């Protein structure tokens with residue numbers, strides 16, 4: 420890193436349009452070194468576009484900032500040297516073995532001893548026993564792990580991971596996240612986009628965007644507190660008709676089904692209490708006050724933003 424700053428990402432007012440559509444709108448974020456920053460938002464909300472601006476692959480229409488102390492507008496080459504970017508479409512050569520893939524990537528990066536670098540990555544990722552297996556034969560979870568291994572080969576200071584675990588099974592996702600935490604304890608900063616709530620909960624801080632706008636940012640308790648949502652958990656029979664009915668009630672902002680429960684929330688606490696009293700009196704359902712979950716808050720943010728998902 421060029422500057423001895425504790426801040427790895429520091430961007431202000433990033434804005435980007437494609438044609439007439441403003442895809443990222445006045446995006447501001449700071450990420451401390453060694454932190455895992457989660458990046459969430461509905462499909463098409465501008466996460467990939469933001470990530471591409473952070474690493475110098477795309478120039479913002481307006482806004483400014485530094486990544487690893489380098490100017491995102493003028494020092495793109497320096498940024499690329501110290502950033503590992505795992506794109507959504509990250510692909511490996513299916514017909515090459517795992518070792519050959521890693522050696523190939525090491526050569527592309529111009530590393531001095533590609534064989535040694537590949538061997539180091541194999542050991543670090545627990546892939547030594549599979550080194551001679553074709554990458555095309557790996558399960559989804561191992562493929563992503565290999566992709567992560569390729570990203571960290573040149574020793575980046577910052578990892579930008581764009582939905583790295585999409586479509587990967589829960590066990591493999593947990594393993595992948597153990598690896599991310601391991602890398603962060605070694606001083607790497609990680610910004611990772613995801614749609615999974617359990618992954619969001621493993622981040623130090625979260626940023627949530629919809630329609631290109633940053634709607635919430637902070638630790639999970641901070642985001643939950645700032646949502647100011649009074650939430651009840653409802654159980655009992657006939658939750659689907661109840662859900663449809665509640666969605667039409669003024670004062671109810673969130674109605675979401677979670678397994679055999681319904682989460683119901685609103686910003687107007689008095690209005691919510693009136694609704695709860697009325698429905699509780701019917702004696703059909705059991706209403707219990709609870710803290711809003713992170714997912715409740717995101718559902719609320721999304722509906723308020725009018726995001727189409």
Ligand SMILES: Nc1ncnc2c1ncn2[C@@H]1O[C@H](COP(=O)(O)OP(=O)(O)OP(=O)(O)O)[C@@H](O)[C@H]1O
Nearest residue numbers: 437438442460461462463464465466467468469507
């Ligand atoms: N090069 C481009 N030209 C035109 N439109 C683009 C381009 N890149 C992205 N877009 C549009 O910008 C919007 C935001 O896309 P982006 O990929 O940044 O969202 P995202 O949050 O990463 O979505 P997802 O979660 O689906 O990956 C989308 O409507 C997309 O179609």
